[in-house]
Amino acid sequence: MTISEMKLFDLVDYLQSHGFLPAKIQGTNYWYKSPFRDERTPSFKVNRKLNTWYDFGEGMGGSIVDFGLRFHRCSISELLSRTTNDIAWFSIPNVTSSHSKHFDTAPEGIQIVKASDIHSAALKSYLCERYINLEIASRFLQEVTFKNKGMSYYALGFQNDSGGFELRNRHFKGSSAPKDLTFMNNGSSEVHVFEGAFDFLTLCTIRKAKQLTGNVLVLNSASFFRKSIPLLEQHSVARLYFDNDITGCKINDLALKIEGTKCIDERHQYKAFKDLNQMHMQNVERQRKHWRPKH
Template sequence: MNIKHALNTVYLDHVLKSLGLEPDPKKSKGRDLWFSSPFRAESDASFHIDSIKNIWYDFGEGEGGNVISFARYYLESMGRPSTVSDALNWLAQYSTTPVQQFDSSSPANDNGKTLTLRRIQPLKNSALIQYLKDRQIDPQLVKDHIKEAYIYNSEKKKEYFGLVFANEKGGYEFRNKYIKSSIGKKAITYIKGKRETSNVHLFEGFMDFLTMMTVKKLTEPQDDVIILNSLSFLQRTKDLLIEKGYANIYVWFDNDKAGSKAKLRLSQWSENHPHISIREMNEVYAPFKDVNEWYINTLKSKWGC
């Protein structure tokens, strides 16, 4: 992704929602959206987005700018590298029509695009199998949950491939060593467990779910599982949690600011539903960011590599 592409295809309101933040309904109106700042805890929303100009200003920080300046400021606040190149790499996952964001509902060339989804098939690509192994995920245990997809770029006359993980709207999360994106409509993924239970495990992303399947040496989960695929789906997932009558919700969100805020909102929501117990699992994989990072480093420590 280059600067022009980021400015034309990444929208600040979408980024904020993906980070688990929602506009303040009392202050937001039309193009003017107000959010709680992603840089600190606050009770009064002071982070403003002009959704037409796609610019931001944080009145608490005294900083603002376009989507690239936001990405750099956010990465810096998280203690991560924050060059323009780092920002562009991070923003690629939020692009609405990115170089790696594919629409599976129709041929891309029909809309003047250059990308076409060619096929989805069972996992057998050796490079993708190795990618899973590099992430310490057992391909044999998780093969029923993922497939491989092939995308053709007519402009570069090149085919790309990656792992895909299906969601409830017929879309897919798309991953390979270099790309993190999606195909078609984004939505949650619901997986029914082997046993009748009042337990559900809530994951932020599917790689953590696949990691836990590997840790437990399972091909299918014992309890029900919901993978959000984006923290922006947490709000609508709450209705499903009530509908299914779950008593225990095991939360496996990332150990970062967005994950912490999402956990807090879930905990506050549960206060109005006393029959539901929220069980935060972060201590299992702290101080690492997520389950997969924890497992990779645990094995490295165990084997001294």
């Protein structure tokens, strides 16, 4: 394969083959969370008509070849060899003809193929990167194989009360229908409330607990907060572990107005961080940095 031949491959397909799906699509512009760093707001744009990319966070862009070199951190010969082996993944867009191929304006829905115990070394490695205890994670997460636009992927899956999954791996964050919150009823009058599963698993890891004392409510999306209010009202105490951002502040303030339930804002524990997991990760890394073996 030559450089010119690789440049003919569709960049959107190339990204998808590496586990990256667009966060939004605006005409021929496909917006992603950057493959090069963690971020909340998509800043990586692909113009599918021109088959080029631009990362606004880094102020750089280019062709599919430029992306491959940057992402894989390899030589051009290694990249071309790698792409030759994966050639079946990609389609070739017609970027010059006026009768160019029509692309869907939105990605197809995610279809769950199977859910099982976590065996993937890559998924276990991702949990370790987030400093989540593997034994605890295996109690609440599954390894989920799913299809999107006819292609198969796998991710950690956290199931909601309607049977859908929140899906997460190192490069992808998404969900399958139906979307819903997750409530774990342990028969307690107290409930711990989280926006996402990883903060719940983080608190379990910090406390070295296979399960928290009290009930657990994971919203899976801040948009489900209003739906959760009747559940919160059934408890005398609700401990809130929301994100330190605009949305987290908003739902936290709404929770504090609920009558009959004592809602406690626990964000003071990680006020210098965006969420509980970020604080936990930094604390563990700091401890490892300063730890010295005894001789």
